[in-house]
Amino acid sequence: xxxxxxxxxxxxxxxxxxxxxxxxxxxxxxxxxxxxxxxxxxxxxxxxxxxxxxxxxxxxxxxxxxxxxxxxxxxxxxxxxxxxxxxxxxxxxxxxxxxxxxxxxxxxxxxxxxxxxxxxxxxxxxxxxxxxxxxxxxxxxxxxxxxxxxxxxxxxxxxxxxxxxxxxxxxxxxxxxxxxxxxxxxxxxxxxxxxxxxxxxxxxxxxxxxxxxxxxxxxxxxxxxxxxxxxxxxxxxxxxxxxxxxxxxxxxxxxxxxxxxxxxxxxxxxxxxx
Amino acid sequence: xxxxxxxxxxxxxxxxxxxxxxxxxxxxxxxxxxxxxxxxxxxxxxxxxxxxxxxxxxxxxxxxxxxxxxxxxxxxxxxxxxxxxxxxxxxxxxxxxxxxxxxxxxxxxxxxxxxxxxxxxxxxxxxxxxxxxxxxxxxxxxxxxxxxxxxxxxxxxxxxxxxxxxxxxxxxxxxxxxxxxxxxxxxxxxxxxxxxxxxxxxxxxxxxxxxxxxxxxxxxxxxxxxxxxxxxxxxxxxxxxxxxxxxxxxxxxxxxxxxxxxxxxxxxxxxxxxxxxxxxxxxxxxxxxxxxxxxxxxxxxxxxxxxxxxxxxxxxxxxxxxxxxxxxxxxxxxxxxxxxxxxxxxxxxxxxxxxxxxxxxxxxxxxxxxxxxxxxxxxxxxxxxxxxxxxxxxxxxxxxxxxxxxxxxxxxxxxxxxxxxxxxxxxxxxxxxxxxxxxxxxx
Numbered sequence: 001x002x003x004x005x006x007x008x009x010x011x012x013x014x015x016x017x018x019x020x021x022x023x024x025x026x027x028x029x030x031x032x033x034x035x036x037x038x039x040x041x042x043x044x045x046x047x048x049x050x051x052x053x054x055x056x057x058x059x060x061x062x063x064x065x066x067x068x069x070x071x072x073x074x075x076x077x078x079x080x081x082x083x084x085x086x087x088x089x090x091x092x093x094x095x096x097x098x099x100x101x102x103x104x105x106x107x108x109x110x111x112x113x114x115x116x117x118x119x120x121x122x123x124x125x126x127x128x129x130x131x132x133x134x135x136x137x138x139x140x141x142x143x144x145x146x147x148x149x150x151x152x153x154x155x156x157x158x159x160x161x162x163x164x165x166x167x168x169x170x171x172x173x174x175x176x177x178x179x180x181x182x183x184x185x186x187x188x189x190x191x192x193x194x195x196x197x198x199x200x201x202x203x204x205x206x207x208x209x210x211x212x213x214x215x216x217x218x219x220x221x222x223x224x225x226x227x228x229x230x231x232x233x234x235x236x237x238x239x240x241x242x243x244x245x246x247x248x249x250x251x252x253x254x255x256x257x258x259x260x261x262x263x264x265x266x267x268x269x270x271x272x273x274x
Numbered sequence: 275x276x277x278x279x280x281x282x283x284x285x286x287x288x289x290x291x292x293x294x295x296x297x298x299x300x301x302x303x304x305x306x307x308x309x310x311x312x313x314x315x316x317x318x319x320x321x322x323x324x325x326x327x328x329x330x331x332x333x334x335x336x337x338x339x340x341x342x343x344x345x346x347x348x349x350x351x352x353x354x355x356x357x358x359x360x361x362x363x364x365x366x367x368x369x370x371x372x373x374x375x376x377x378x379x380x381x382x383x384x385x386x387x388x389x390x391x392x393x394x395x396x397x398x399x400x401x402x403x404x405x406x407x408x409x410x411x412x413x414x415x416x417x418x419x420x421x422x423x424x425x426x427x428x429x430x431x432x433x434x435x436x437x438x439x440x441x442x443x444x445x446x447x448x449x450x451x452x453x454x455x456x457x458x459x460x461x462x463x464x465x466x467x468x469x470x471x472x473x474x475x476x477x478x479x480x481x482x483x484x485x486x487x488x489x490x491x492x493x494x495x496x497x498x499x500x501x502x503x504x505x506x507x508x509x510x511x512x513x514x515x516x517x518x519x520x521x522x523x524x525x526x527x528x529x530x531x532x533x534x535x536x537x538x539x540x541x542x543x544x545x546x547x548x549x550x551x552x553x554x555x556x557x558x559x560x561x562x563x564x565x566x567x568x569x570x571x572x573x574x575x576x577x578x579x580x581x582x583x584x585x586x587x588x589x590x591x592x593x594x595x596x597x598x599x600x601x602x603x604x605x606x607x608x609x610x611x612x613x614x615x616x617x618x619x620x621x622x623x624x625x626x627x628x629x630x631x632x633x634x635x636x637x638x639x640x641x642x643x644x645x646x647x648x649x650x651x652x653x654x655x656x657x658x659x660x661x662x663x664x665x666x667x668x669x670x671x672x673x674x675x676x677x678x679x680x681x682x683x684x685x686x687x688x689x690x691x692x693x694x695x696x697x698x699x700x701x702x703x704x705x706x707x708x709x710x711x712x713x714x715x716x717x
Contacts, residue, residue, distance in 0.1 A: 078606060080530050107609030117600035119619060129618070130608040180604070187608050 010046045014250075018050060026051040026191060026221040027072060027109075032086035034067050034076060042067050044086070045247045047240055049191070054213060054222045056232035056253065059242035060268065065225045068242070069193050072223060073109035074102050090191070107134050110184035114196040116176035118168035118183070123160050126168040126179055127151065130187035146186055153219075154182035155212050174205020178212065185216075192216065194224040198231065210235050229269050233257050241265045330696070334689025340478035340491060341433040341441040343404065343467060345379040348426040349416065353378075355423070367420065372412035376431055377401045383472060384463055399459050405432035407492035432480070433473065435490040435683035437464060441475065444682050481690060485656040486667070486675075490683030493676070495691055497655045501571045501666030502640060508575025508662065509582050509639050514632050516579075517586030524587075525594040526616050545584035552581045553645030561649055568650035569665035577649060578639040585638060589631020593624035626713035633706040637699050643670040669695045 008030055018025055027049035034042040042064040049055050049072075057065035067076070074095060076082040088095050095105050107130070118126050127147040128137075137143035147164070151157035156178045160171070168179050177197055184192055194213070198206040213222060213235045226232050232239050233253060240250040241262070249262045260266050354360070354370040377400055381388045388397060408431045415429070416422060432438075439445050440456040441464060451458050467473035484494025528534045556577035560566045566573050597620045605615040646652070646668050652675060659666040667675070673695065676688040 073607070075603065075606065078602070103609050103611050105609075106607060110609075111603070111607035113600060113603055113607070115600055117598070117604040119601065119604060120623065129605075129610075133610055133614055133618075183604075183608060 008046050011048060014046075014048050018048065023053070024051040025049070026091065027223075028087075028089045028092075029068070029071070030087045030089075032068065032071055032084065032088060034064070034071060035083040035085070036079070037081045041245055042071075043245045045242075047247060047250060049221060049223055050238060051221050052217055052219075053237040054217055054224060054235050055238045055240060056236035057223065057225045057240050057242060058227075058229065058232050058268070059248070061227075062244075063242040064245040065240075065242040066195055067245075068247075069195055069223060069225050072191070072193055073106050073111055075106075075111060077102060107187045108189055109191040109193060110187060110189035111193045112177070112180050112184050112195070112197050115200050116173060116180050118171070118176050118179050120167060120169055122165045123151075123168045123171070123179060124164040126183050127186045130183060134187055136187065150182040150186040151179075153185050153216070154178045155208065155215075156182055172205070174201050174208055177201060177205070177209055181209070181212065181216075185220075189220065191221045191223065194222065196225050196227060199227060206231070229257070241268065243268070330689050330692050332689075334686060334691075334693045336442050336444070337481060337686040337690025337693075338478050339442075339475040340480065341438040341473060342430045342476045343380065343433055343473050344428060344430055345376060345383065345472075346426050347375050347379040347412065347429045347431075348382075349375065349412075349423045350378070351423050354416065360420070360423075367416055368413060370413070370416075372409045372416075373401060373404065373406065375412060376404050376408045376429075379429075380404060384466060396459065399457055400463075402434055403437050403460055403463060405434050405491045406489055407432050407487075430476065432491045435681060438491055439682045440464065441468070441473065442686075444686070478690075481687065485658065486654045487656065490679070490681050490687060493684070493687060495669065495672050495694065497658060498667045498669045498672035498691075500659055501574070501651065501655075502668045504571035504659065504662045504666065505575040505578055505668060506636055506640060508572065509578045509636060510632070512575070512579040513582045513586050513635065517583050517632075517635075518590050518628060520583075521587050521590035521594060522616060522621070525591050526620065527612065541584050541587050545588060548644075549581055549642055550644040550648065552577050553648030555580065556645060556649050567663055567665070569653045569655070569667075570663050571651070571659060571666045571668075572662040573649050574646050574651050574666075574668060575662065577645045578642060581642065581645065582635040582639045585635035586628075586632050589634070590624070590628045593627025593631065594620060596627060597623045626710045629709045629713070630706045633702050633709070637702045640698060640702070641670055641695065643668075643674055646671050647674070669698070 011028060011030060015025060025048050029045055029047045029049075032042060032045040032047075033040060045064075045068055047055075047068070057069060059065050070076045071084055071088055072095075074084075076084055084096060090105070090109065093100070095109075119129065121129070124147055127150050128143050131137045131143060131146050137146050148157060151160065156175060159175060160166075160179075168176065171179060177200075181192075181197075197213075198209050201209065210231060213224065216222060217237075224232075224235065236253045238250065239253045239256040241248040241256065241260070241264070243264050248264050249256070249260060251261075256265060257269055260269070351358075353374055354372075355366050357366075360366045377397065378388055380400055380403060381397070384400075386393070386396065386400065411431060412429070415427070433441065436445070436455040437460060440447070440461065445454060445456055447454070447456075447461060456464075464473060480492060480494045482494060482499065483496045484492055485497040487493040524534060524537065556573060560573045560576050561568055566576075601619050601623065602615055605619045606612070610618065651665075651667050652671050653665050653667065655665045655667055657664075669691065673688055673691045676684050676691060679685075679688075
């Protein structure tokens, strides 16, 4: 772990900008690097995640954007030979600190995956599982309320309210993904990480999920990895461009898509490589 | 990640397509040949399986019937207790000459005068009609209820093994009398008794309840069944939890390094170790070192546990591996601990595979003979084992022992026992399939 305590120059500048715009920093990555065995997959990434905003991570395949995303809730811990260096903070707290309980961290930083992965249980149990293991509901009535509100926030309640006891795996792809979002919401996270949440969905389901992401921004901070430039442009306020394990640049989405500083960003968003 | 050189595409002039010489006919012929080989291979397999089943069933189905004779046995106090001392000496009832009662009953039935002079040879033949098992059968009746002494009871007694074989048509009666076990007189009596319905073939309950015996008609698999049952229980109770725990640790928690690789290789090797080696190990460790009794089903169960463990571990690990990683990520992603992830999500999904592997491992253990021979379970055990520490045999060992006997009646019992063992194995495999279906159909 990096011993450096003061924040890097790039982050310091960005932080000033954010403060000027009255934006709060939710998560901060400083000199984040990831090794898979001897191979380094991510190099010195400095990135701020602003509260109640959607930050999109874009870049060609294998550029390290998913790797970075998985650092934010320490999902990389589950990979045997992965090693993370640098510092990542959540509300100023180092999440790789010894005192941090990774289980608690993941309940604060939830995750939605590329392929919808509902548990092979009922819709109700899919949602109720998280609150149950975290002791968030005292009674059956509490739990019913949590399930209902989570499904409502994920915009799925009206579609499934009559079949809460049917298996979650029986839903359509888009519904399954919204079920997974509801499942993540149910444990009241502060940040939701989404790893290409729409890549397995058809355009209609995608539109529905994108709408949902925009609504969720009110209450949650969202970091989304996407391959679709249009999606990044539609849902995000900030965009970060990765290439070959490096963060190329980061900035407000409009600026990134109209007037990027780096030629690689320009090339990528205009479809010249990747 | 470079620009595609568009200007080169489509630049080639239209020319005649190249002649392809790929031998369509030859390829189709090769495929047809291959399919034929496959069909032949399957055909050979089915043929041998059918031949095996046919031989076993043909040789063994008769073992499930036993020729019995219905006798009106008169419990004559003069024979049982000539001196009238049965009230003071309980041994009198236990040691009385019960076969004589049965012989007399048979003689009465056939109208032979037992007191006549010079018919000793005839009477000996008459005794030879009835199984020696009649001694314990009648004795047990009397001991259970002494008041039947002096009365006449209708009793089904077992026919002697040779008579049984002759009745089933397994003895060639055209052989000269001096060279066959069933004499002409006995054949005549057999016909008489069969004609009036006194001698019939009844379901052979004794095959399932009797213990070891040197007389085929009173030999059964009761002890072997109990022994095998004890061993299966021991294997299930020990191998399943140990195997599943080891697999879960190796698959879900252990770091992947040289040590776990080494362990994995060794487990796979253990699965291939000849079973007789496990028998030697059991003999050395459990019997000689730990001092457990020989021939005990406890030792057998422990040895079979060692043998079954690799099978269960390999099957369980495969089942755990087959659970999609997305399920694990999903659970971890909402803050489940690794243990919660495994026990709430992974294990339930792997359960059908684990159960199937366990049942197949059990079936393997049920059919295992060699290690049991080494730890002494090949003993002649006539009494039921009350605990797993008592001497017992196992089903396959019983088959092995009967197969070494020469008598015709043991030959059919060997096949009968094989049928029963195969039925058990088939039932276990069926259970594995049904369990798998049932659990998989849930979602």
